[in-house]
Amino acid sequence: MNSLRNHSKQMPHEYHQDFKQHELIGELSLSWVFAVKTLQYPWLILVPKRASVWELFDLSTEDQIILWNEIHLLSKALKSEFKTDHINIGSIGNVTQVLHIHIVGRFFKDPIWPKPVWGASLEGLEDYEGFKNYVQKFKKMLLESEIG
Helix, strand or coil: CCCCECCCCCCCHHHHHHHCCCEEEEECCCEEEEECCCCCCCEEEEEECCCCCCCHHHCCHHHHHHHHHHHHHHHHHHHHHHCCCEEEEECCCCCCCCCCEEEEEECCCCCCCCCCCCCCCCCCCCCHHHHHHHHHHHHHHHHHCCCC
């Protein structure tokens, strides 16, 4: 159905500015896939490759179905690969006014459980090598999931 592709294409400027603090790790049929630079939670962001789209209902019906399939498959893969207790899925968009979907693996023992991660302070990324290993695990997960 979908296939993970290397992100050789450059993102449009408006997306790049909004998501430059995250690690672009791949591309699906509809969305770019980013890893949030934290080791506290396995956290992905999907950004549909559609111009001027801020709300889910701004997508065509076909794109909504594709996006839901991408969310579904990545959520299942994230939960399986990282052994999370729960998955949070959200589209907030108040700060970054581009449609994007957060998929966050949560653990009962994580620093702020059961509070939401949105608006919580993330620890700095002192362990960049650890994050690079995390990104490799994300890429492996994506390739081995039903998407790849």
